Amino acid sequence: MKFIKGHNRTQISLFPVSLEHAIDEDNEVRIIDLFVDSVSLEDYGFKIEYVENGRPAYHPSDLLKLYIYGYLNKIRSSRDLEKECKRNIEMIWLIKALKPDHNTISNFRMDNPKAIKKVFRATVQIAKHFDLIGGKLIAGDSSKFRAQNSKKNNFNQKKIDHHIAYIENKIDEYNKQLSEADEDKKEQIRKENR
Numbered sequence: 598m599k600f601i602k603g604h605n606r607t608q609i610s611l612f613p614v615s616l617e618h619a620i621d622e623d624n625e626v627r628i629i630d631l632f633v634d635s636v637s638l639e640d641y642g643f644k645i646e647y648v649e650n651g652r653p654a655y656h657p658s659d660l661l662k663l664y665i666y667g668y669l670n671k672i673r674s675s676r677d678l679e680k681e682c683k684r685n686i687e688m689i690w691l692i693k694a695l696k697p698d699h700n701t702i703s704n705f706r707m708d709n710p711k712a713i714k715k716v717f718r719a720t721v722q723i724a725k726h727f728d729l730i731g732g733k734l735i736a737g738d739s740s741k742f743r744a745q746n747s748k749k750n751n752f753n754q755k756k757i758d759h760h761i762a763y764i765e766n767k768i769d770e771y772n773k774q775l776s777e778a779d780e781d782k783k784e785q786i787r788k789e790n791r
Contacts, residue, residue: 616686616689616690616694617690619686619690620686620687620690624687625669626666626687626688626690626691629662629665629666629669629691630662630691632665632720632723633658633661633662633665634658636716636719638657638658638661638712641712641715641716641719642709642711642712642715643657643661643709643712644657644708644709645657655695655697655701655705657705657709659692659693659695659697660697660701660702660705661705661713661716662691662692663678663682663688663691663692663697663702664678664702664705664706664713665716666681666687666688666691667681668771673771673774673775673778674699674775674778674779675699675700675702675703675706675775675778675779676699676778676779678699678702679696679697679698679699679702682695682696682697683696699779703775703779706772706775706776707776710772713772714765714768717768
């Protein structure tokens with residue numbers, strides 16, 4: 598019986614594939630990269646200037662790309678993001694093969710909560726600009742017609758405000774989950790060191 602055989606891992610390729618060619622042209626990481634590179638991070642409140650003493654810092658744009666990728670792919674802990682930086686080809690491409698540790702990722706999130714929230718708001722504004730979402734308020738004249746639209750599918754300003762609050766809550770919940778995941782590990786390490 599015939600089987601499909603994989604490549605020999607020790608075989609050297611004559612024409613190696615570059616990291617650029619390993620990621621498809623329509624992959625979502627290219628959009629993340631383009632978006633973050635087009636945003637002025639300083640205007641959103643990210644700290645750009647660092648002192649020259651000690652080890653160089655990671656650029657906030659690389660860590661923001663990492664954070665957005667984790668958000669889109671439901672990666673909740675900084676330790677899991679650290680693992681993805683070493684094994685996920687999309688992540689390796691996105692942050693140019695950098696390997697920040699979980700403390701760096703966690704500190705970035707804790708140091709920039711307002712700036713990160715502003716970036717998420719900017720994504721909504723860009724989606725509005727390209728007509729990917731509506732954002733228009735439509736009101737009726739209280740005429741009653743039999744229709745297929747349920748109460749869930751119509752919106753007024755109160756529902757829109759409620760939905761915005763829901764989204765804000767989801768972002769805060771996501772940050773809380775990341776924080777709890779990081780704190781759990783710190784408590785476990787403290788207990789082991791005692």
